[in-house]
Amino acid sequence: AQILCTVLLIKPGAWSHHLARILRKLDLEKFTVVGMKHVHLEPDIALGLLSSEAKQDPAVLEAHCTYLTSGTSLVLCLQRPNAVKKLMDMLGPEDPKVAQALNPCLWRAQYGINTVQNGFYGSESYQISVRDMKLFFPEGLCCAECQTLEEEEIYNLKCDPIVSMEINKQCKIIKHETGGQLDLLGSGQPRDLDRPVLSNLCQTTCLILPAIILRGSDPPYVELLDQLIGQGFTVTGVRLTVLDAPQAHCISEILSRAKSGVAAKCSLLMDGLCLVVAAERDNAVIGFDSLLD
Structure with missing residues (x-):
């Protein structure tokens, strides 16, 4: 079967607490x-x-x-042989009750209301998947060069479309001394006071997982996400x-406590x-050290 790409959109409220489980299931079904x-x-x-x-x-x-416009959705582009049909078979009918009667293991039966x-x-089709890829990933995809995708004018991502080189000039960076060591790069900041908060102590932290964490037949990042959610974190962006x-x-430079550490972190970040x-x-920021133990 030909290796194809398809698009999965996880609707508001269905992904932040179930992300690790969903990614694990996709991996088991040989989706990349x-x-x-x-x-x-x-x-x-x-x-x-x-x-x-x-x-x-x-x-x-x-x-x-x-x-659909009430909150944040998570959109994924997935690759495997016969990707479009396989994904639709996993999701099941649009009506969760019909899906439940057909097979309780169907995703809409499990996560739908x-x-x-x-x-x-x-x-729902290869033509629609091409439309969806261009709609949601106009900057490109994170995959090896593929003639089929290039023929559809869908190319590889070359750099992050959001990261700004002006961040050091616009923001005051306060570096937090962490006690633990882990092969991921982390930073954090308190939530903007203008945004609604769950409590006065609620904070948002940002993790950058380099390629060394993402590799492997049993993705270790899924376990990490599972542990985050198990520790009471709500994933708000990916x-x-x-x-x-x-x-x-x-x-x-932002994440390194000393100039001597910049080259090593830079090498990790560029390795895939x-x-x-x-x-x-x-x-979330102050107490993150406990997760590294």
Whole structure:
């Protein structure tokens, strides 16, 4: 079977507490994640994801659009032989009750609540998957060069589209001395006071997992995410990315307590893909050292 890519969108409320479990299931089904990021859907984008049946009823259409734009979704690009059909077979029918009656192991049966909050959107055909890849990953994918993708004008990611070289000039960096050592790079900052908080102690921390963490047939980053969630963290953002030399050097300077550590961190960050994770919890920054023990 030909190796293809497809797009999976995990809808608001269905991914932040279940991310590790979902990624583990994808790995068991031999999917390779070649794109991943959190998105807040605009109404016109949400509308484009709906079936023709949902668009026929104004009330149903409004319910879908309201839900899809109500919070953050996680969109993944997945690669494996016969990817489109395999993913649709795993998701099951749009109605979670129908999926439950058909097979309780179907994803919409497990994570869906009703026909609107049914947990997932998946590209239903190869043509739609190409449209979805261009829509959600215009900057490119994190995979080896592929003639099939290049023919569709979908290319490899060369650098992170968000990381700014001006961060050192715009922000005051306060470096926190960590006691533990781990092959991941972490930094954190308190939540913006203008944003709603779960409590006065709630903080957001950011982790950068370099390629050495992402490699392996049994991805160790899934276990790490599982431990984060088990320790009461809520994952609020995820992005699979590639850093070019200036970006890697900039981040390494921010995260290094001494200039002697910049080169080593820079080498780690440039050695393949990086997974960036944002997670929040009470004392997330101050108490993170305990997770390294």
